[in-house]
Amino acid sequence: xxxxxxxxxxxxxxxxxxxxxxxxxxxxxxxxxxxxxxxxxxxxxxxxxxxxxxxxxxxxxxxxxxxxxxxxxxxxxxxxxxxxxxxxxxxxxxxxxxxxxxxxxxxxxxxxxxxxxxxxxxxxxxxxxxxxxxxxxxxxxxxxxxxxxxxxxxxxxxxxxxxxxxxxxxxxxxxxxxxxxxxxxxxxxxxxxxxxxxxxxxxxxxxxxxxxxxxxxxxxxxxxxxxxxxxxxxxxxxxxxxxxxxxxxxxxxxxxxxxxxxxxxxxxxxxxxxxxxxxxxxxxxxxxxxxxxxxxxxxxxxxxxxxxxxxxxxxxxxxxxxxxxxxxxxxxxxxxxxxxxxxxxxxxxxxxxxxxxxxxxxxxxxxxxxxxxxxxxxxxxxxxxxxxxxxxxxxxxxxxxxxxxxxxxxxxxxxxxxxxxxxxxxxxxxxxxxxxxxxxxxxxxxxxxxxxxxxxxxxxxxxxxxxxxxxxxxxxxxxxxxxxxxxxxxxxxxxxxxxxxxxxxxxxxxxxxxxxxxxxxxxxxxxxxxxxxxxxxxxxxxxxxxxxxxxxxxxxxxxxxxxxxxxxxxxxxxxxxxxxxxxxxxxxxxxxxxxxxxxxxxxxxxxxxxxxxxxxxxxxxxxxxxxxxxxxxxxxxxxxxxxxxxxxxxxxxxxxxxxxxxxxxxxxxxxxxxxxxxxxxxxxxxxxxxxxxxxxxxxxxxxxxxxxxxxxxxxxxxxxxxxxxxxxxxxxxxxxxxxxxxxxxxxxxxxxxx
Amino acid sequence: xxxxxxxxxxxxxxxxxxxxxxxxxxxxxxxxxxxxxxxxxxxxxxxxxxxxxxxxxxxxxxxxxxxxxxxxxxxxxxxxxxxxxxxxxxxxxxxxxxxxxxxxxxxxxxxxxxxxxxxxxxxxxxxxxxxxxxxxxxxxxxxxxxxxxxxxxxxxxxxxxxxxxxx
Numbered sequence: 001x002x003x004x005x006x007x008x009x010x011x012x013x014x015x016x017x018x019x020x021x022x023x024x025x026x027x028x029x030x031x032x033x034x035x036x037x038x039x040x041x042x043x044x045x046x047x048x049x050x051x052x053x054x055x056x057x058x059x060x061x062x063x064x065x066x067x068x069x070x071x072x073x074x075x076x077x078x079x080x081x082x083x084x085x086x087x088x089x090x091x092x093x094x095x096x097x098x099x100x101x102x103x104x105x106x107x108x109x110x111x112x113x114x115x116x117x118x119x120x121x122x123x124x125x126x127x128x129x130x131x132x133x134x135x136x137x138x139x140x141x142x143x144x145x146x147x148x149x150x151x152x153x154x155x156x157x158x159x160x161x162x163x164x165x166x167x168x169x170x171x172x173x174x175x176x177x178x179x180x181x182x183x184x185x186x187x188x189x190x191x192x193x194x195x196x197x198x199x200x201x202x203x204x205x206x207x208x209x210x211x212x213x214x215x216x217x218x219x220x221x222x223x224x225x226x227x228x229x230x231x232x233x234x235x236x237x238x239x240x241x242x243x244x245x246x247x248x249x250x251x252x253x254x255x256x257x258x259x260x261x262x263x264x265x266x267x268x269x270x271x272x273x274x275x276x277x278x279x280x281x282x283x284x285x286x287x288x289x290x291x292x293x294x295x296x297x298x299x300x301x302x303x304x305x306x307x308x309x310x311x312x313x314x315x316x317x318x319x320x321x322x323x324x325x326x327x328x329x330x331x332x333x334x335x336x337x338x339x340x341x342x343x344x345x346x347x348x349x350x351x352x353x354x355x356x357x358x359x360x361x362x363x364x365x366x367x368x369x370x371x372x373x374x375x376x377x378x379x380x381x382x383x384x385x386x387x388x389x390x391x392x393x394x395x396x397x398x399x400x401x402x403x404x405x406x407x408x409x410x411x412x413x414x415x416x417x418x419x420x421x422x423x424x425x426x427x428x429x430x431x432x433x434x435x436x437x438x439x440x441x442x443x444x445x446x447x448x449x450x451x452x453x454x455x456x457x458x459x460x461x462x463x464x465x466x467x468x469x470x471x472x473x474x475x476x477x478x479x480x481x482x483x484x485x486x487x488x489x490x491x492x493x494x495x496x497x498x499x500x501x502x503x504x505x506x507x508x509x510x511x512x513x514x515x516x517x518x519x520x521x522x523x524x525x526x527x528x529x530x531x532x533x534x535x536x537x538x539x540x541x542x543x544x545x546x547x548x549x550x551x552x553x554x555x556x557x558x559x560x561x562x563x564x565x566x567x568x569x570x571x572x573x574x575x576x577x578x579x580x581x582x583x584x585x586x587x588x589x590x591x592x593x594x595x596x597x598x599x600x601x602x603x604x605x606x607x608x609x610x611x612x613x614x615x616x617x618x619x620x621x622x623x624x625x626x627x628x629x630x631x632x633x634x635x636x637x638x639x640x641x642x643x644x645x646x647x648x649x650x651x652x653x654x655x656x657x658x659x660x661x662x663x664x665x666x667x668x669x670x671x672x673x674x675x676x677x678x679x680x681x682x683x684x685x686x687x688x689x690x691x692x693x694x695x696x697x698x699x700x701x702x703x704x705x706x707x708x709x710x711x712x713x714x715x716x717x718x719x720x721x722x723x724x725x726x727x728x729x730x731x732x733x734x735x736x737x738x739x740x741x742x743x744x745x746x747x748x749x750x751x752x753x754x
Numbered sequence: 755x756x757x758x759x760x761x762x763x764x765x766x767x768x769x770x771x772x773x774x775x776x777x778x779x780x781x782x783x784x785x786x787x788x789x790x791x792x793x794x795x796x797x798x799x800x801x802x803x804x805x806x807x808x809x810x811x812x813x814x815x816x817x818x819x820x821x822x823x824x825x826x827x828x829x830x831x832x833x834x835x836x837x838x839x840x841x842x843x844x845x846x847x848x849x850x851x852x853x854x855x856x857x858x859x860x861x862x863x864x865x866x867x868x869x870x871x872x873x874x875x876x877x878x879x880x881x882x883x884x885x886x887x888x889x890x891x892x893x894x895x896x897x898x899x900x901x902x903x904x905x906x907x908x909x910x911x912x913x914x915x916x917x918x919x920x921x
Contacts, residue, residue, distance in 0.1 A: 022845040023837060025853030026860055028789030028829030035788040187888050189793045189801055190854040239791070239854030240888050273794040489852030489889045646848045649891035677798035677886070685883040685892045 012498035012508060013705050016642030019494045020513070021237075021487065030237040033193040033208035034270045041195065041266040042071075044259045045117035047107040047124055048279070049099035052133035052348035052670030056097050059107055062123035070120045071263040073108040078258065080225035084250055084316075085218065091314035091351070093223050093254040099128075100313035101348050102670040103279045110259040110267045133348035135666045137180065137310040140345035141287035144308055152346035154311045155319040159326055159340040159598045161398050167302035167337035171293025175377045179290070179366035181719070181737035183664050183672070184283035184657075186355055187682055190239020192280060193270030194249060196256035203230030204257045210249040211241045212526035213518050214484050219250040224257055231257075234517040238488040242654070243354030245488065246528055247317055248280050277675045281353025282664070284321055284344075285310040286362035288329065290370040293337075298378040300389055302337040303330040303398075307363060311344040312351035318344040321352075323454050325359030327602050328716075329367055330398045331448050332409075333389045338398040348670055354528065356651065357715035360449055361658070365737060368445035368720030372727065381426060382724060383417050386446050399602045405588075406698045406708065408608030408634020413446050415696060416610040420630035425614065432619075432731030439617040443724025445717035446610045450603030451636075451700070451709035452531040455593045458585060458604065463525040465539030467500060467547045469569055469579040472512050477569035479504050479547060481513040481540055482580070483524040485532045490711055491643035492532050498639055499537045502705070503544025507562050511544075522582060530607070530709025533639055535585050538703035542583035550581060588702040605700045607708045608634040611652075613689075613721040617729045622741040622748070624660050626722060628690040636708035637699040644710050648693050651714025656689070657682045659719040660739050758822045762787070763831025771818040778802045778813040781828065789829035789857040793886075800885030803858030804828050810862040829857040832864060840864060843902040844895070851889035859885045863899045872903040 024030045049056075059074060061067055075082050075096035082096055083089040094105045106126055111117035134140060134152075143151035168174055194208035203226055206216055213233040221228050233253070238245065252269060259267040271279070287308045293301035307329050311318035326342035375385030391397065393407040417423070422444060430439035452458050466482035481500050487493040493513045500511040524536045552558055555568040572579060593600040612630040617623070629652055638644050661681050667673040674680040699706025719737055727733045732747050759768045762785065771780050778795075781787040781804070790813050793801030797815040804813045805827040833841050840863060843849075850856040859882060866873055866881040873881070878899045879892075887895065 016848075018845050019848060019851075021853070022848070022850070023841075025850050025856050026837060026841040026844045027833060028857040028860070030853045031788070032791070032854060034792060035782075188852070188854075189799055189886060189888055190791065190852065191793070238852060240852040242888070270792075272792075273796070273799075489850075491848075491851065642848045646851060646890055646894060649893045650851060650889045651891075653891035654888070676796060677794045678796060682886060682888065683892075684886060685879045685896065688892050691891070691893060 012501045013639050032239050033236045038266045042110045043114040044110045044267045044269040046105045047121045049104040051130050052102045053131040054128040057127040060125040065123035070111040073258045080222045086316045088315050108255050110263045137285040154315045154344040156343040162337035164302045164304045164337045164339035168293045171301040172296045173294040173377050175373050176291045179735045180287045182285050186242040186244030188240030191271045191276040194252050194256050195268040196260035197266040205232045206253045207234040208236050209238045211245045213516050214523045216250050216253045232519045235486045235515040241488040242356045246354035283355035284352035288366035300335040303335050305329045305340045307342045309344045310347050312349045314351045316351045321359040325363040328360040329363040357712045361715045364447045364716045365719045369723050372724045383422050400599050401601045406605050406700045408698045411696045412608045412610040412632040416632045420612045429728035439729040441725040441729025442614045443721045444612045445721040447717045448606040449713050451605045452535050461525050463585045464522040464582050465524045465543050466522050466582045467543040478510040482521040484516045484521050485536045486527045495639050496540050499541040500544045503541040504548050530711045533707045539583045539585050543581050546581045609713050611717040611721040613725045615725040622744040626689045630692045632694050634696050634698045635710040637706035648714045653683050655715050655718035659722045760821045761825040775818045777816040777818045780818040787828050800858040803861050810865045840902040843898040847894040847898040849894040849898040855887045
C-alpha cells in the first residue's frame with residue numbers, strides 16, 4: 001500500500017462530480033450489446049428441457065425441415081469436458097443425459113435470422129423420460145425439519161462460538177421463530193446479451209453485457225478446450241446487472257461461443273424479457289429458524305440459527321452465498337454463544353445466483369425481524385434493545401473476529417434514531433387499533449455488511465490493478481486505468497477515475513478509464529461483493545501513486561503541476577514507450593481465517609447501516625404504503641457522495657420491491673410463474689417513499705484512501721425494518737417476504753380465530 | 755411490404771415495412787436509430803419511448819405502418835448540438851446509472867415539460883411513472899425534471915424547434 005496519501009488541489013476523492021459517462025447516457029449514445037453492428041452475424045437460440053427433471057433419451061430432427069440453413073450444437077459438439085467451471089464442475093454447458101430444471105439447455109441453434117432459429121427449434125423433438133422433481137423452498141424446508149433423507153444437500157457449513165445449546169438451556173427466556181423469503185429477480189432493464197466471434201487463431205472473442213470478464217475466460221476454457229489467452233472477453237455498456245450478470249453470462253457465453261465456433265461466424269444471443277425472467281438466476285429463497293436465549297438483564301445469552309437456501313438445480317456459487325448468509329445471520333450483536341447451521345438444498349429449478357447482497361439480505365431479514373421479537377420478550381423497545389446489545393469497537397463477532405478498526409456502530413444506529421425521532425414516533429404506532437382510518441407504524445433495523453470477499457477470498461485471488469502511462473490522444477499523455485472491474489451503472493468508471501487522478505495528483509482530464517478487455521487488463525477480480533471501490537479502487541490509487549513516483553525518478557525531480565507532468569510524461573513516452581505499473585491488494589496485517597471451522601477474520605472490514613421505515617396500512621384494504629425511510633450508512637471514506645447516494649436510493653427501492661411487491665413463485669410445470677414485467681411487479685416512480693439518507697465516515701485505513709463497500713448495503717436491512725413497522729402499525733408479525741395485503745389478510749384471519 | 759414515409763428527427767424518411775413490423779424494430783434494425791431500447795417488447799418498461807407528434811408513446815406497441823405521415827422524435831433528435839437544459843439537469847443530479855432507461859425517460863420528461871413547463875414532483879411522478887428504472891430509485895430523476903422546470907430553461911428540443919431557435 002502507498003506509504004503516503006497524495007493530496008493535492010483539486011482533490012477528487014470526496015467530490016460529488018458527475019459520472020464520466022453521464023453525457024453519453026442522457027444523449028442516448030451509450031452502446032449496449034444489442035446496439036452494436038455485427039457484420040455477417042447470426043442469431044442464436046437455446047432449445048430447452050420441457051419439464052423440471054428428466055432423462056434425455058435423444059434429439060430427433062424433423063427430416064422434412066431443411067437443416068442446411070442452420071447450425072445445431074448439442075453436448076456432443078463440446079470440445080472439452082462438458083462443464084462450466086464454477087465452484088464445482090457439476091453444471092453442464094448443455095445437458096447430455098439428464099436435465100435438472102425446466103429450461104435447461106439441451107441444444108443450441110444458430111441461423112441467419114432469429115425467426116429461422118426458433119422455427120428450427122420447433123422441428124427438433126426432445127425425447128425424454130420424466131423423473132420426479134422437487135420444486136419449492138417449502139418442500140425442502142419440510143424435508144429439513146423432518147430430517148428427511150430425500151433432502152439433496154448441495155453444501156453445508158457451520159459457525160460455532162461457545163456452546164449455544166447449553167446457553168439456551170440456561171437462558172431466562174427463549175424466543176423462537178421461522179422466517180422465509182422467495183425468489184427475487186434482478187430485473188435489470190437491459191436483458192442478457194452476448195456476441196461471440198471466432199478469431200483467426202482458433203480462439204474466440206466474446207463481448208457484451210457482463211459483470212465479470214475473467215469469470216467467462218476461466219469458467220469456459222475447459223469446455224472450449226482453449227487456453228485462457230485464446231478467449232478474449234470485452235465489456236460493452238451494461239444496462240444494469242445487480243448480480244444477475246455475475247455468473248449467468250458465462251452460461252450464455254458458452255452458448256454463443258460454441259455456436260460461433262461451429263458456424264465459423266459471429267453469433268449473437270440477446271434474450272427477450274420472457275426468456276430472461278424464465279431462464280436466468282435469481283436471489284436464493286431462504287428459510288431460517290432462530291432460537292435465541294435472553295438473560296434477565298436484556299442481554300443476549302445465545303443465538304442458534306438454521307439457515308437454508310434453495311440453490312436450484314446446481315451448486316454454481318451457492319456455497320459462497322450461503323457463507324455470506326451465515327456470516328451475517330448472527331452478526332451485529334454481542335453474544336458469547338452462537339451456532340449457525342447453513343446449508344444449500346437442491347430443487348429442480350433454475351440455479352439461484354448472485355443478487356445484490358449475496359445471502360446477507362436473506363440472513364438479515366430473519367435476524368432483524370427476530371431482534372424485535374427478542375426486544376419484546378425482554379420488555380424493551382426495539383431501539384433500546386439494539387442500543388444495549390449492538391457490537392461496538394473491541395467486541396467480537398460470531399467467528400471470533402475482534403472489531404479493531406473502522407466500526408460505524410453504534411454511530412449509524414444512534415444518528416438514525418435521532419434523525420427520525422424514533423422514540424417519539426414509536427409511541428404513536430397504531431398497533432392495529434380498531435376504528436382507526438389509517439394505521440401508522442415505525443420500525444428499525446441495524447446491520448453490518450462484510451466488505452470485499454469472504455474469508456481468505458481476497459488473499460486467494462490476488463487482485464491487481466494496473467495504470468498505464470500512455471497517450472490519451474496525440475500529444476496528450478495520461479494515465480489509463482486497467483482493471484477488470486466493469487461499469488454496470490454503479491459508477492465504477494467515475495470513482496476509479498477519481499482515485500487514479502488523486503493517486504497521480506493530477507486533474508481528472510489526465511486519466512482515462514475504459515471498459516475492460518481481457519486482452520489489455522490484469523485480473524482485478526470480479527465486479528461483485530461491494531469490493532470495487534474498496535479493493536480495486538485502493539489498488540488503482542496505489543498504482544497511480546507508483547506511476548507518479550516512477551516518472552519523478554525518471555525526471556529526477558518532483559512533479560508539481562499538470563504542465564510538468566505533460567512534459568515529463570511525453571519525454572518518457574517518446575524515449576521508452578508505454579509504462580505499466582501494477583498494485584496488488586494486501587489484507588490487513590495479522591488477518592487470520594480458517595476456511596474449515598469458519599473461525600477468524602471473516603472480512604477485512606465492515607460497512608454499517610441502520611434503516612428506519614415508517615409505514616401506513618389501510619385497515620380496510622390492508623394496503624401497505626411505505627411513507628418514509630431514514631437511513632445512515634458507514635461506508636468508510638465516501639469517494640463520490642452523489643454517486644454513493646444514488647447507490648443507496650436505488651438499492652433501497654429494490655429492497656422496497658423485495659419487501660412488499662416482488663412476488664414470483666414456481667408453477668406446476670416447474671417454471672417461474674411471473675415471467676413478464678406485467679406480472680413481476682417492481683416499484684415505479686409512484687411507489688417510492690420519502691428518503692432521508694446520510695453517511696458517517698469511519699475510513700478503512702488498510703485500503704487507502706479508506707473506502708469500504710457500498711453497493712450491496714441498501715439491500716440488507718429494509719425488509720425487516722418494514723416488517724417491524726408493519727407489526728407496530730397492525731399488531732401482525734409477518735415472517736414471509738414479500739409482505740402483501742393478501743398475506744396480511746390471511747394472517748389477520750388466523751389471529752382472529754386464535 | 756409497404757412503403758411508408760414519415761419525419762424522423764426533422765428529416766423525411768421512406769422505408770419498406772411488413773404489416774406486422776413494430777416501429778421499434780424498424781427504427782433500430784432498418785434505420786439504425788438505436789436510442790430506443792428493447793426492454794420488454796410488451797409496453798411495460800418504457801425503454802422504447804419515442805415522441806410521436808410530440809407525445810410520448812411506446813414504439814414497441816406501434817405498428818410501423820401506422821406512422822405514415824407523422825412526426826417522430828427519438829433521442830438522436832434532441833439536443834444535437836449539446837445537452838439540453840433538461841439533460842444537463844439529469845447529468846448534475848446523477849439521474850441515471852446504467853442509462854438503459856434514459857432515452858425513454860429523457861423523452862417522456864421532455865414531452866412533459868413542453869406541456870407543463872413547471873411541473874411539481876407529483877406531476878413528474880404521474881407523467882413518467884410508466885417508465886421503469888431499476889438503478890436509481892427515481893428520486894434523482896424527479897429532482898432533475900422539477901429543477902429544470904423551476905429554472906425555466908427547459909423546453910422540448912424537437913429538431914424543428916431547434917432550427918428556428920437558431921442557437
